[in-house]
Amino acid sequence: MLGKRQSLDALADENWDLVVIGGGITGAGVLLEAARRGLRVLLLEQTDFAWGTSSRSSKMVHGGLRYIAQGDIRLTRHSLLERERLIDELPGLVERATYLFPLRKGVFPGRWPMKAILWLYDFLAGIRDHRYLSREQLLERVPGLNRQSLTGAMSYTDALTDDCRLVVRAILEAARHGGVAQNYCRVEQAMADGDKFAITVTDRTSGQTATLSSRRVVSATGAWADRFSGSDPRVRPLRGSHLFVDPERLPVKDCLTVMHPDDGRPVFVFPWEGVTCVGTTDLDHPQDMDIEAAASGQEVDYLLRLINSQFPDVKLDRKDIYATIAGVRPVIASGKGLDPSKERRDHAVWGENGIVTVSGGKLTTFRLIALDALLATGLIDSATHRRGQKSREPGFTPISDAPAAVDAFLHADQGDPDFIQWILDHEDVVHLDDLMLRRTRLGLLLPQAGKAKLDALQQQIQQSLGWDDERWQEERARYLDIHQRYYGVPASPLQQATA
């Protein structure tokens, strides 16, 4: 349970109804929906909660305009209704935000096609939030925007979140219903054993290995899904990277969708937790999935080119970037060799050898994805699944004994000692990088990996986690090394070639 790490022996003593492999948003959703229905459910995450793709998204809780463009009205409607539900239930963690889509002469889509799409988008969500902005109104909101052929913009709303905190919040909610989640526990193998599964697990904090028993297993391992599924590979890993930029150098008030000058791909530039975020890229990721994904020098160049063509006076360069982040999207491959950006993004559930695999999809629809996975395990029937899909019952209840920042994270002072203390006491921080990169995002939001803040927090962290000076130095060095390798700002390949 969060805040009370258990030994593998204790976990092996239980007869679990369900073991969920993977502690991203999909696994957290399955844990929550199963625990809510009274099942004995355990989630095991090989690294830290949300360490995978679920800490590396574009942070958008959205219906997905691309689904409408692809003609998938049903999926768009489901996503939009889930978006509205999350905005209602998690104020301060999922918040409505204004999105601007600048329009340029001769560039598709123009004003009227966009207006028609947004009318349908709002209609499906049951809101009316879109409008046209004239060129002058747009430039008032975004003064530095390239004015060439600019005619105006369409303004509409979607939502923003902190993806890691959404995962942790779902796990905290599940814990209140009796769900158990343990980080740094890697599932090595899951084998059918009569009418149960034998699941071999290594606790990476102690090195201890044990075999657990469960009636059902769901693999919610995202981009790692092909390892457990036992069927032909289905996941096409696609990497997407973002930059976290000094907000004084690139100030934005709204989420802008701008087109990349090289390939016409839409890229977001948006305000997030006090910095400006730019992304994403979208390319195949053939690298070893055991190594943490990192942005390449080419991706940083690509995103800088976007900014400097859209904001010609800013002249952004590498020293303005606080950090980068790269995630691997578990896209269910069409097998048609499509351009990465053209692959569909919805989820799939499939089963082989009794293990149910669920992969693909989005943050926004995690509740519906979880219900689909539970239906496939046979632990809920189709009537319960249907009722769950349509349910208007709240999925989240406020955490009354926590500092306000836990529920209203988007407005939190992330370095606030009371908030940090609650995290240290309740959220299973095992390593310093868990605290700096995921429970808080201080390592992404501050220059130089937030070293100054780290020093200010040293005593509190050491005392709370019982770390002596030697352990502190090890953890500090480990965090700074991880930051430099996977969250740093890689040099341009052009500079490297001439060095």
Ligand SMILES: Cc1cc2nc3c(=O)[nH]c(=O)nc-3n(C[C@H](O)[C@H](O)[C@H](O)COP(=O)(O)OP(=O)(O)OC[C@H]3O[C@@H](n4cnc5c(N)ncnc54)[C@H](O)[C@@H]3O)c2cc1C
């Ligand atoms: C660049 C980018 C931008 C995106 N933007 C958005 C967006 O704005 N909005 C949106 O809704 N969606 C977005 N997505 C998609 C969304 O982030 C993913 O669909 C979602 O996070 C996937 O969650 P998951 O839980 O399935 O996978 P993950 O979060 O990757 O979780 C899988 C977990 O399984 C664990 N695991 C693997 N093997 C084992 C094992 N053997 N034992 C135990 N644990 C294991 C991994 O460590 C990992 O933490 C984006 C994705 C990317 C890459």
